[in-house]
Amino acid sequence: MRENPKYNFADGRYNSKIIGNKNQKVYVENKEDRIHVYPLNKMNDHYIVDTANYRPVVFSEIEMDSLLTRPNFVQTSLDIDFLTIPFKYRFPANGFPRQFNTNINGAVYLGYRSDVYVLNYSTNPLGVSKRHTTHFGFSFGCFTGVGGTAMNPWVTRGNIAIEYDGVVWTKGVAGIIGVNNFTVGLAAGWDNLLDGNKKHWIYQGKPWLGFAFGLNLN
Numbered sequence: 535m536r537e538n539p540k541y542n543f544a545d546g547r548y549n550s551k552i553i554g555n556k557n558q559k560v561y562v563e564n565k566e567d568r569i570h571v572y573p574l575n576k577m578n579d580h581y582i583v584d585t586a587n588y589r590p591v592v593f594s595e596i597e598m599d600s601l602l603t604r605p606n607f608v609q610t611s612l613d614i615d616f617l618t619i620p621f622k623y624r625f626p627a628n629g630f631p632r633q634f635n636t637n638i639n640g641a642v643y644l645g646y647r648s649d650v651y652v653l654n655y656s657t658n659p660l661g662v663s664k665r666h667t668t669h670f671g672f673s674f675g676c677f678t679g680v681g682g683t684a685m686n687p688w689v690t691r692g693n694i695a696i697e698y699d700g701v702v703w704t705k706g707v708a709g710i711i712g713v714n715n716f717t718v719g720l721a722a723g724w725d726n727l728l729d730g731n732k733k734h735w736i737y738q739g740k741p742w743l744g745f746a747f748g749l750n751l752n
Contacts, residue, residue: 542667542669543562543564543607543651543653543667543669544564545561545562545563545564546561546609547559547560547562547581547609548560548561548562548607548608548609548651549607549608549609549610550571550605550606550607552571552589552605552607553571553573553587553589558573558574559573559574559581560572560573560574561573561574561583568590569590570588570590571588571589571590572584572585572587572588573587573588605652605653606650606651606652606653607650607651607653608648608649608650608651609648609649609651610647610648610649611647611649612644612645612647613643613644613645613646613647613673613675613710613750614642614643614644614750614751615642615643615645615673615710615717615748615749615750615751616640616641616642616643616748616749617640617641617643617677617679617708617721617746617747618638618639618640618641618746618747618748619641619681619704619721619723619744619745619746620636620639620744620747621634621635621636621744621745622634622635622636622637622742622743622744623635623742623744624737624740624742625741625742627736627740628691628736630688630689630736635683635684635742637681637682637683637684637699638681638682639679639680639681639682639702639704640679640680640681641677641678641679641681641704641705642678642679643675643676643708643710643748644675644676644677645673645674645675645676645708645710646673646674646675647671647672648672648673649669649670649671650669650670650671650672651667651668651669651670652667652668652670653665653666653667654666654667654668668713669712669713670711670712670713671711671712671713671717672712673709673710673711673712673719674707674709674710675707675708676705676706676707676708677704677706677707677708677721677723677746678703678704678705679703679705680701680702680703680704681701681702681704681725682699682700682701682702683699683700683702683725683727683735683737684697684699684700685697685698685699685700685727685731685735689735689736689737690731690734690735690736691734691736693731694731694734700727700728700729700731700735701727701728701729702725702726702728703725703726703728704723704724704725705723705724706721706722706723706724707722707723708720708722708723708746709721710748712748712750717747717749717750718745718746718747718748719745719746719747719748720743720745720746721743721744721745721746722741722742722743722744723741723744724739724740724741724742725737725738725739725740725742726738726739
């Protein structure tokens with residue numbers, strides 16, 4: 535994975551309480567055995583790095599029972615993902631029982647994302663400290679895309695006599711959680727069939743719930 539704030543704790547702007555007791559915007563610079571945390575001061579609608587007041591976080595000086603044992607940094611951003619929803623739960627409709635569908639689909643997701651980086655430190659027998667970063671991502675937004683659905687006489691109230699895979703326009707909202715590079719979430723949406731049998735399809739415009747898996751695009 536390329537080094538960017540979605541997956542790695544890279545140099546950049548974050549929100550953190552590491553300087554003082556209140557949450558504020560900071561700029562983080564990574565060094566070999568430490569990180570430098572600089573306050574960001576807002577001047578004329580721009581944030582300026584305050585190089586005169588910075589907090590060096592030295593790995594070897596951090597005690598296990600210190601509040602700095604697990605310093606965390608938060609970064610917010612616009613999130614653009616590719617989503618697939620392999621499992622959809624459809625509610626009962628027109629006397630047809632609830633269903634658990636596994637049709638192929640894909641959608642573009644746009645949302646608001648918060649990335650949280652929790653830092654841990656360990657020291658080996660030689661006294662060399664090493665940093666470990668755990669990444670959590672939280673995002674909520676909407677999606678739209680296309681997918682497939684099984685068409686047959688049973689889901690059209692007997693109005694067609696053939697079976698085929700119909701194309702649907704799928705859309706809705708989703709909440710996504712990411713741990714390091716793994717992303718999973720819950721989605722709620724509805725589908726619209728894109729052919730002439732849409733007036734017969736019992737799930738036309740009906741809500742469903744599903745599991746979503748994502749790939750970050752930005």
